Amino acid sequence: MDTDDILALLRQTAAEVITPRFHRLRDGEVEEKRPGDLVTVADLEAEAHLTRALKGAFPGAVVIGEEAVFADPGLLKGIGNADHAFLIDPIDGTRNFVRGKDEHGVMLAEVRAGVTTRGWIWQPMTGRGYVAERGAGARMNGEPIVRVRHQRPPLGATAHHRLLGFDADGRLSPVVRSHFCCAFDYPALLDGDIDFMFYRTTYPWDHLAGSLMVTENGGVSRTLDGLAYTVQSNSSGLLVAGDTLSWMTAQHLWPVD
Template identity: 40%
Template sequence: MIDEVAQLLVCAAETAILPRFRRLAAGDVAEKGPGDLVTVADREAEQLISRGLREILDIPVVGEEAVAEDPSLLAALGEQACWLVDPIDGTSNFVAGRVEYAVMAALIHSGKPVAGWIILPETGQQYVAERGSGAFRDGVQLWRPPPPTDVERLQGAAPTKRLDKQEKAQLSEVGKRFAALGPGALSAGVNYTRLLAGDLDFVLYQRSLPWDHAAGTLLLAEAGGISLRPDGAPYRLTDSPTDLLLNAADRTSWQLVQAALWHN
């Protein structure tokens, strides 16, 4: 099933996404909310993926675009099993013609991801994980490289899209405690792959929508990393989407970052 789902995501990208990259017409892009874009590629890819996933395992599918039309679909996350789909993670990048976007899916059981997939259409890379069986990139098992042990050498990302001017200023000031703290790739999927590769040591999110983080947090955990709320509570897909989420290379680096951000 792992390979079947990966191939499904690749085919959906080849059919609905890649042919439209840097070729979107004015009528191909809309706003679901202020600054929250959706394209015909998002919608078509989600339909293709959802149909294919049901053929692999006939359980409910919770897709980002379907939930935008019918929020009640989120209730399936609390059921015994469901699929979770983000057809284009980083839609704003896709619309702007930037290559930092991903296609993601996860298999959820009892509210927890048990398998996850991140596909990067522009590079062809495939990241997959199954709970208890490890994380893999293009068939090669991943282990997160050891991060620096000094907070001043850690490199991180914290998306600022939804922060106001004062919050951005505060984040910029606290960012001086690290080697680097930038906005990241504007795609959770891409940020997770960079965290896995060692290009980032931590990523702080102001929003934690389930389709943005289910696959990535599982991949990170299987590669030796950790994803927790700032108070140390575990990440749960059914939590409020406005709850902060701190991902880090390992528990020690998580503790260093948590102390630097919230304990002056």
């Protein structure tokens, strides 16, 4: 399967497994894994579908999904040393999906020997497919992504309520609320709608694909200690920005303590 074939697989999975349940989830089809962290029957079935397809196309690859890791956290052990692996987020933005919001998507990352080589984001409700290949740039629906530049201090987004409105005494634009969905946050950064994002958690299924897209488009994805984000990153915070200046400004001024 080439890069476009895999994007087609994500589209097909969404069309056949995910979207038919949008606005149609029944009692018993939504569970809470931990407080505020939801999983639906669509998450589970989409992950199973993608896992089967990828294992069939790449018999030697390790294929791991978010829901499988929740059931068995040991699956992530050694993933950074695997010769070839795929990491699946079957529905990113599950809470939005359950609430009937369009801001949800399917994400997939390919990793070879610890290096992210390809990434995919599919937004079923917008029809936008974002793809990145290491060394070959990032594209949206087959076209190169051109980030819009704005005449303003860097504008950030976060899901953390206590950081909303933070502007570092005017050196940043007031921080706004994120989409609560990496499948929409990263495209917003790629397009220039926002300039940086801060995350507390660094789960690889949430960030590998988007981080590759950002770095291939001239941006920066690093943990708060300044190290490049990889599948092996284990940090309490991730800062992603559309350019180095925005990253440096936000890193030095962000109230993370």
